Amino acid sequence: MNKRLIPLLLSPMLLVGCQAQSQSLPKSEKLSPEKVAAITERIDAQYPKLSSEVRRQILGAVVRSLDEMVFIEGGEFEMGDFGAPCDFDQTNMGTWPYGYEPDELCPITPAFDDDYLHQVRLSSYYLASYQTRLGDFDLFRTSQGLPLFDAEYRNRKDLAGEFDPNKPAPPKEWQEAKDYCLWLGQLSGYPVDLPTEAQWEYAARNRGQYMQFPTDTGSLDYGRNIPRDEDTDIHPVGQFAPNPLGLYDVAGNATDWVNDWYDLDYYRNSPADNPQGPTSGTLKTRRGSNYFESGWQSANTVRRWADKPEQDGYYPGTSFRCAIQFDQKL
Numbered sequence: 001m002n003k004r005l006i007p008l009l010l011s012p013m014l015l016v017g018c019q020a021q022s023q024s025l026p027k028s029e030k031l032s033p034e035k036v037a038a039i040t041e042r043i044d045a046q047y048p049k050l051s052s053e054v055r056r057q058i059l060g061a062v063v064r065s066l067d068e069m070v071f072i073e074g075g076e077f078e079m080g081d082f083g084a085p086c087d088f089d090q091t092n093m094g095t096w097p098y099g100y101e102p103d104e105l106c107p108i109t110p111a112f113d114d115d116y117l118h119q120v121r122l123s124s125y126y127l128a129s130y131q132t133r134l135g136d137f138d139l140f141r142t143s144q145g146l147p148l149f150d151a152e153y154r155n156r157k158d159l160a161g162e163f164d165p166n167k168p169a170p171p172k173e174w175q176e177a178k179d180y181c182l183w184l185g186q187l188s189g190y191p192v193d194l195p196t197e198a199q200w201e202y203a204a205r206n207r208g209q210y211m212q213f214p215t216d217t218g219s220l221d222y223g224r225n226i227p228r229d230e231d232t233d234i235h236p237v238g239q240f241a242p243n244p245l246g247l248y249d250v251a252g253n254a255t256d257w258v259n260d261w262y263d264l265d266y267y268r269n270s271p272a273d274n275p276q277g278p279t280s281g282t283l284k285t286r287r288g289s290n291y292f293e294s295g296w297q298s299a300n301t302v303r304r305w306a307d308k309p310e311q312d313g314y315y316p317g318t319s320f321r322c323a324i325q326f327d328q329k330l
Contacts (some may be wrong), residue, residue, distance in 0.1 A: 026060050027065045032330045049199040061136045069126040072245050077208020080117040081108050081302045084253045090296040096210035105138045109303045113264040120198050122274050126324035127203050130237040131245050131298045135165025140180050149314045158235050166236035168254040168319035174284045174309035177257045177320035194259040195323035198275050204301040206244045214250035214301050216241045234316040251299035254319035255286040262306040284309040290317035
């Protein structure tokens, strides 16, 4: 055969192969086909020993996670417990300061080291609209050669619902949450990490407004924008109305780990610009509330929750969502 004809014969075959590959890639609302293809190549190169099906699932999880990120335009706000009426109506909060002078209001949380109001200025960033799904967390562990958590319980029929892949992922350790976000960043090519405590509160408060509850109305409408207090099961993500920015389950289902170490006096020493939290510590910070807490007491936007970074088990009610530390739109 004429060697000059070989490239001509091969090029249609290569074109068909490329077309087939592009057709099999997931479509993205935010990413170009070229970006999705680059993520695919990165996954294939990093995990050649995983089956093609598992790699396909990882690709789908990465692309969906990026599509579900909400762009949070930066700004300045007064971080901390800004106060509420001493006898407030949780179902109809109205507009702060509710007809009172600010110094006439009572603390929202009397004992959570959040009383010191301080100005914070944040750059723009992205925050996941949903908490990380249990199924995506399983894929992460599989990619790292780790067994599925609580594998010994997963075949029990009475516990089947506990491992619903759409429920919030329950990391045993804070580091697992951070590692998941860094993994997502490595595969996507974007600077993904846990959000800072300031980023979490700013987004929960609809870009720093004086909102007591992180719901669509700023009030609690049980069963519609937050679980009912008597509902003692953890729900799949996104079952209730999101806050005005499009963030789901900011309170009432599972808490969120954030990046910061915890220091009860940090608010007094916090820098104004993009605070990152203390440089060290023994406790990490959680924000939000979980399914076994009373909504009106705990589902507020300002409470800080100090906790050990290593838990005893993979407990529902503790989860996380990732952030892209990037101040431009994808």
